[in-house]
Amino acid sequence: MKEFVKLNQISKAFGGTRALSGVSFGINQGAVHAIVGENGAGKSTLMKILMGILKPDSGQILLDDSPVSILDPVRARQLGFGIVFQEIVLCPNLSITENLFLGSELSTAGIVNRKEMKRQGREALEQVQLKLDPATPVASLPVAQKQMVQIARAVLYKPRLLIFDEPTSALSSESVDSLFKIIRRLKQEKVTVLYISHKLEEIFEIADEVTVLRDGIHIDTLPIREVSEQKLVQMMVGRELDLSSRRSEVKSGEVLLKVDGLCGEGFESVSFEVKAGEIVGIAGLVGSGRSELVETIFGVRPAAKGKIFLGQDDITTQSVAGRARKGMALVPEDRQFAGLVFTMALKQNLALPGVVIGWKELGGKLITNKRETAFAEEAMRKLRIVANGPNAEVSSLSGGNQQKAVIGKWLSLKPKLFMLDEPTRGIDVGSKAEIHNLVRELANQGRALLIVSSELPELLALADRILVMREGRMMGELCGERACEEEILRLAVATIPEKEKGLWQTPN
Amino acid sequence: MADSKLRSVQSFFGRHREISVALILGLELLVFYIILRRPGRPSTFINAENLILIFKYSGIYGIAAIGASMIIISGGIDLAPGAVIALTTVVTGFLFISLNLPLPAASFLGLMVGLCSGLMAAFLVTVIKLPPFIATLGVMGVSRGLAFIITQGQTLDLSAKFSDNISLFGVNNQYWPGILMVALALVFHLFMVYTAWGRQIHAVGGNEVAAYFSGVKVRRIKVFVYLVGGILASLGGVLIAIVHGQGRADIANGYELDIIAASVVGGASLSGGKGSVLGAVLGSLIFGVLRNGLSQITGLTFYERLIVGVVVVVIVIIDQLTVKKEGRAV
Numbered sequence: 103m104k105e106f107v108k109l110n111q112i113s114k115a116f117g118g119t120r121a122l123s124g125v126s127f128g129i130n131q132g133a134v135h136a137i138v139g140e141n142g143a144g145k146s147t148l149m150k151i152l153m154g155i156l157k158p159d160s161g162q163i164l165l166d167d168s169p170v171s172i173l174d175p176v177r178a179r180q181l182g183f184g185i186v187f188q189e190i191v192l193c194p195n196l197s198i199t200e201n202l203f204l205g206s207e208l209s210t211a212g213i214v215n216r217k218e219m220k221r222q223g224r225e226a227l228e229q230v231q232l233k234l235d236p237a238t239p240v241a242s243l244p245v246a247q248k249q250m251v252q253i254a255r256a257v258l259y260k261p262r263l264l265i266f267d268e269p270t271s272a273l274s275s276e277s278v279d280s281l282f283k284i285i286r287r288l289k290q291e292k293v294t295v296l297y298i299s300h301k302l303e304e305i306f307e308i309a310d311e312v313t314v315l316r317d318g319i320h321i322d323t324l325p326i327r328e329v330s331e332q333k334l335v336q337m338m339v340g341r342e343l344d345l346s347s348r349r350s351e352v353k354s355g356e357v358l359l360k361v362d363g364l365c366g367e368g369f370e371s372v373s374f375e376v377k378a379g380e381i382v383g384i385a386g387l388v389g390s391g392r393s394e395l396v397e398t399i400f401g402v403r404p405a406a407k408g409k410i411f412l413g414q415d416d417i418t419t420q421s422v423a424g425r426a427r428k429g430m431a432l433v434p435e436d437r438q439f440a441g442l443v444f445t446m447a448l449k450q451n452l453a454l455p456g457v458v459i460g461w462k463e464l465g466g467k468l469i470t471n472k473r474e475t476a477f478a479e480e481a482m483r484k485l486r487i488v489a490n491g492p493n494a495e496v497s498s499l500s501g502g503n504q505q506k507a508v509i510g511k512w513l514s515l516k517p518k519l520f521m522l523d524e525p526t527r528g529i530d531v532g533s534k535a536e537i538h539n540l541v542r543e544l545a546n547q548g549r550a551l552l553i554v555s556s557e558l559p560e561l562l563a564l565a566d567r568i569l570v571m572r573e574g575r576m577m578g579e580l581c582g583e584r585a586c587e588e589e590i591l592r593l594a595v596a597t598i599p600e601k602e603k604g605l606w607q608t609p610n
Numbered sequence: 611m612a613d614s615k616l617r618s619v620q621s622f623f624g625r626h627r628e629i630s631v632a633l634i635l636g637l638e639l640l641v642f643y644i645i646l647r648r649p650g651r652p653s654t655f656i657n658a659e660n661l662i663l664i665f666k667y668s669g670i671y672g673i674a675a676i677g678a679s680m681i682i683i684s685g686g687i688d689l690a691p692g693a694v695i696a697l698t699t700v701v702t703g704f705l706f707i708s709l710n711l712p713l714p715a716a717s718f719l720g721l722m723v724g725l726c727s728g729l730m731a732a733f734l735v736t737v738i739k740l741p742p743f744i745a746t747l748g749v750m751g752v753s754r755g756l757a758f759i760i761t762q763g764q765t766l767d768l769s770a771k772f773s774d775n776i777s778l779f780g781v782n783n784q785y786w787p788g789i790l791m792v793a794l795a796l797v798f799h800l801f802m803v804y805t806a807w808g809r810q811i812h813a814v815g816g817n818e819v820a821a822y823f824s825g826v827k828v829r830r831i832k833v834f835v836y837l838v839g840g841i842l843a844s845l846g847g848v849l850i851a852i853v854h855g856q857g858r859a860d861i862a863n864g865y866e867l868d869i870i871a872a873s874v875v876g877g878a879s880l881s882g883g884k885g886s887v888l889g890a891v892l893g894s895l896i897f898g899v900l901r902n903g904l905s906q907i908t909g910l911t912f913y914e915r916l917i918v919g920v921v922v923v924v925i926v927i928i929d930q931l932t933v934k935k936e937g938r939a940v
Binding site for chain 2: 400402421422423425426432434439440441442443444445446450454455457458459460466467468469470511
């Protein structure tokens, strides 16, 4: 195989921080090349350099052995570089076709050529196996299909190198399979794929070769079959991590949370209990009502029927603040949307729930800068939040540290029941291990934990019991020996025959 | 080195917006002092009488800007203050002249105009879920309309019934707009910075959903800011009625935009979450000084609006240059 793209001593610094220092490696033609590394390792910077969004301070990019300078995104596209972003960057109000051609509409003499756009759009959709009318408005599509539209948009320009940046962070596990099918097809068509992901199991499934970055330094590039998962993690974090140990001993106490016949938007007749000292997981496909359930338990959504008890208290009609005061906390699924206030400094975000409920250590309803700073610094220390001090803007934090901040908001209030919705989605492997350890530690202290996650290995590693939901109903409970991926999937997708278990059958 | 020094200066002004606004105000005073200087004779600009005049006029804007900036910080906008001020002068005047109520009673009932308009805006925003721009546009139209209906276009002359130089607590009425502005600015500034409610107003403006997930009673916060905004605008109206002795339906026309401009100059972000009550009041003073100074320069009458417009834009541009920008790569 010959090297299609070669990076030679690429360096890039932002202010005082070096994002990349002297990174050199090659990407083989037609390979699926994975890039792994913790947040802040320099993956995004590297990608942006390839796409012409950032310019390297020094170094060279060779394409087919001849040096190229990628001055802007237009040049990158001309060279045949395409990218699929992690976030959905589509205009929801426009149709699929309009999104596909956004900013580069086909036109003759200024008049948009709808027919040709529709034809090419249909072709691109076929390539990603999305059987949809190109006139469908994007707003009506589920997340997985939106992601496919983004891939179609990249494919439209017949790229020779296609970059996937954390493409599965918004996808449920069965949608991932469909994505991999598309990637394999692209590979057959001689497209070189650069695949960036935190999820190592995906990398072992799809990648041919892997490059590890750490703190902006190139650690190694090697064929995937020459490396074990353990070894890869070690290269990424520079130390050994244990991601898969179940707690050896579970000491559960009295019932802390009791949900009785609860109905709400997206789920019905749900009953279960969580005891003090227990870690309970909730599994299910995206759209199975898991998030709606925990949000209703926390009071951000109204309950239509049924009762919620925290300890002995019936809290069904209490406000969010009332529940928080009684010792409940929820780390929401979407930390950007529901977790952080980006106009406020880190310390103010960390103190927000405490301020709302009049937490004594913060001085009740009157806020003093000194108390608030001390309060925030303690949370930062406890969770090892890496930030430029308590006054840092939250947008300057990495994804993992933002998530730790959302956890920190509530942790300082010492909740009895801590609910975490997708606590490690899209964050680096180091932060993930820290959050897992924290969850175990909290349970050992006698708190009750309720964890929603789309990552089955995570639930299997953490939870003492796993509740499985499907289409708004509780399908069953698995504990100990019986909890395995196959069993969870069987409950989560039971009625769907194996061969159709593709992307488009996701119940939504 | 120079870069880091610049950055620390920027972050200082970013965190203490009031100081940079105060500096601009000081600079403005200096410029007008120099322009209006008459060698050998006392200044017509920097003297007690003129400064009292500036405070008297700015006070109305400043008091309303306190409420407006709180609404803007909460992520809303208020287009009603001008109309609410007018309706308040009319209601106060009507009660005082036609119904012969004593002035304190008429003034108190005048404040109810703001309470009602604030409630109406809050209802439209929190229950009907109209965008604040539309909701307060409606309140503005209704208030202005009611003022015209009550007066039938006539001016209510309260001053005819006043004894000479009426005063409250022994303080001449001319001073009250300035005194109230300063006092309320301090009270509400401390409220916004040091109380849980103030913090929650900031949180709602910054990210309503995250605030809600943190236990903030978002609806209650919004009702509160629109009520405060309405009542403070009404207080401005009562002051006009007393100090200027007039109740008129077409008074305070266009004040709402001046008030919003003062809030923005004072550091408020129209996308919510950021701003300063003290900054908004200083912003009102900047405009008060500007109008006062320009009116003393002969031949500038027709240029006044143009200059005010340019100054708003220039101040906001200067602000964007001096305040530390978020360090994003792209």
